[in-house]
Amino acid sequence: MEAVATPSFVSRRTGLLFFAFAIVFATFALAGPRAALLLMTGLGFGLTLEGLRFGFTGPWRQIVTDRDGRGLLAQLLAIGLTALVAFPLLNLHSAELNGAYAPIGIAMVVAAFIFGAAMQLVMGCGSGTLVNAGSGNLISLLALIGFIAGSFFGTLHLPWWASLGSLPVYTMQGLFGSLGGLVLSLLGLAGVAALVCWRALPGKRVPDRRLWWAAGLIALLAVLNLMIAGQSWGVVYGLGLWGAKVTQAVGVDLSSNVFWGAPAHAERLQQSILTDATSLTNLGLIAGAFIVMRWRSEPGGQVAALAPKSWAVILLAGVVLGYSARVAFGCNVGAYFSGISTGSLHGWAWFVAAFAGSIVGIRLRPALLIPAAGQGEKS
Amino acid sequence: MKNVLPSRPTVAHLTLALLALILFVDHAESRPINPYQAPAPVALGSGQAPTAAHCTAL
Numbered sequence: 001m002e003a004v005a006t007p008s009f010v011s012r013r014t015g016l017l018f019f020a021f022a023i024v025f026a027t028f029a030l031a032g033p034r035a036a037l038l039l040m041t042g043l044g045f046g047l048t049l050e051g052l053r054f055g056f057t058g059p060w061r062q063i064v065t066d067r068d069g070r071g072l073l074a075q076l077l078a079i080g081l082t083a084l085v086a087f088p089l090l091n092l093h094s095a096e097l098n099g100a101y102a103p104i105g106i107a108m109v110v111a112a113f114i115f116g117a118a119m120q121l122v123m124g125c126g127s128g129t130l131v132n133a134g135s136g137n138l139i140s141l142l143a144l145i146g147f148i149a150g151s152f153f154g155t156l157h158l159p160w161w162a163s164l165g166s167l168p169v170y171t172m173q174g175l176f177g178s179l180g181g182l183v184l185s186l187l188g189l190a191g192v193a194a195l196v197c198w199r200a201l202p203g204k205r206v207p208d209r210r211l212w213w214a215a216g217l218i219a220l221l222a223v224l225n226l227m228i229a230g231q232s233w234g235v236v237y238g239l240g241l242w243g244a245k246v247t248q249a250v251g252v253d254l255s256s257n258v259f260w261g262a263p264a265h266a267e268r269l270q271q272s273i274l275t276d277a278t279s280l281t282n283l284g285l286i287a288g289a290f291i292v293m294r295w296r297s298e299p300g301g302q303v304a305a306l307a308p309k310s311w312a313v314i315l316l317a318g319v320v321l322g323y324s325a326r327v328a329f330g331c332n333v334g335a336y337f338s339g340i341s342t343g344s345l346h347g348w349a350w351f352v353a354a355f356a357g358s359i360v361g362i363r364l365r366p367a368l369l370i371p372a373a374g375q376g377e378k379s
Numbered sequence: 380m381k382n383v384l385p386s387r388p389t390v391a392h393l394t395l396a397l398l399a400l401i402l403f404v405d406h407a408e409s410r411p412i413n414p415y416q417a418p419a420p421v422a423l424g425s426g427q428a429p430t431a432a433h434c435t436a437l
Contacts, residue, residue: 028416030412031414031415031417031421032410032412032418032421033417033420034417034418034420034421034422035417037420037421073386088425091392093423093424094428095426095428096422096424096425096426096428096429097422097423097429098429098433100433100435100436101435102435133390133391133394134391134394134395135387135391136386136387136388136389136390136391136394137387137390138384138385138390141390141393141394141397144397145397158413158437159390159437162437222404226423227421227422228420228422229423229428229429229431230422230423230425230429230430230431231422231429231431232433233415233432234433234434235433235434236431236434237432237434237436241432242401242405245401245403245404245405245408246401247407248408249407249408251406264432264436265432265436268432270410271410271412272405272406272407272408272410272412273401273402273405273409274402274405274410274412275412276431276432277431277432277433278431278432278433278434283398286394286395286398287395290391290394290395293387293388293389293391294388297389299386299387299391300387301382301387302382302384302385302386302387302390303384304382305382305383307382319387325434326434329434329437330433330434330435331434331436333434334433334434334435335434335435339435344435346435371381
């Protein structure tokens with residue numbers, strides 16, 4: 001819909017620009033230039049994901065239910081573009097940059113499967129929940145609260161889950177060299193893209209211009225994140241840290257916990273979240289989505305009301321989403337996007353397991369998400 | 380039937396309020412930030428080993 005340039009509309013947009021400038025400046029003043037740059041990167045993610053409607057959960061559903069492969073192909077493109085830059089950067093600057101490397105394990109694979117199912121129930125993954133909450137989706141706000149709690153609970157048990165059995169950390173670079181790993185990763189992505197094209201209906205195999213732009217911008221921002229933070233784009237760690245902060249604030253001592261007692265995490269717990277990379281990009285991501293929603297002349301309609309027990313399902317699914325993401329060493333961002341684009345084999349295992357779980361989640365939706373009396377089927 | 384749920388702008392403002400609450404709690408619980416110990420603006424080329432925590436951290 002075409003924007004109507006009324007004085008209040010113009011002043012709202014001016015206010016949004018001021019809001020963006022103010023939070024970046026405040027972060028710079030409080031926590032320094034790297035924090036401000038990471039917040040700006042997060043803002044970029046939020047503006048792109050919400051503004052260009054680039055997501056992860058919807059395309060995974062669409063390829064299954066509608067045989068529409070365009071969104072998923074755009075994801076694969078974004079991952080491939082990121083890998084093209086990230087692999088050489090990690091090879092040349094291994095002392096300064098870290099990829100999203102984690103081991104494949106029994107609990108990791110099961111947790112990724114569960115995450116895939118839960119993300120279809122709350123209609124949002126790691127980044128999607130943040131974006132949707134920032135743009136005013138009530139389901140996602142509820143899921144975000146659960147996600148924060150679940151991510152924290154996951155940290156409490158993560159070492160135990162990991163002890164159930166896992167392989168060493170395998171990377172494509174370690175197995176095949178930097179160039180060989182990159183080529184094989186790109187071939188792997190191309191192979192998945194071929195499967196998607198085979199599954200998709202004619203006319204639903206080529207992303208439109210909006211998705212091409214989104215894929216390019218997401219890849220650019222992911223590379224910037226790697227260069228600025230020294231690590232790949234992630235979401236879940238920050239949310240677990242927020243949960244730990246709140247828990248600590250109500251008087252619970254976490255120093256004896258295996259995870260939060262470890263020096264690296266204990267340090268994070270003592271420091272402000274404005275010094276934590278994933279927290280900063282999470283904050284920026286939500287703010288960016290908020291800005292896009294308020295920038296539009298029409299914010300769009302709220303989700304349809306659900307039956308009371310379905311709201312409870314959403315909250316519980318949010319907790320499961322956070323818990324499983326923590327046990328799976330990341331969500332669609334930290335494990336799938338960043339894992340694959342930086343060469344971690346666990347990213348591929350996560351993708352296969354979460355996609356299988358996503359199919360289950362799609363089938364569970366009609367049974368668990370029941371419209372309130374008098375409401376139609378929820379979109 | 381009319382949707383009785385709060386509008387998108389209302390929910391979005393509630394989300395920002397949640398973030399503000401988390402930042403307030405964080406401010407109360409954390410050591411003050413020392414700007415003189417802030418890391419280099421960009422990790423690449425800084426010569427510093429990455430110390431940040433990630434979702435893949437155990």
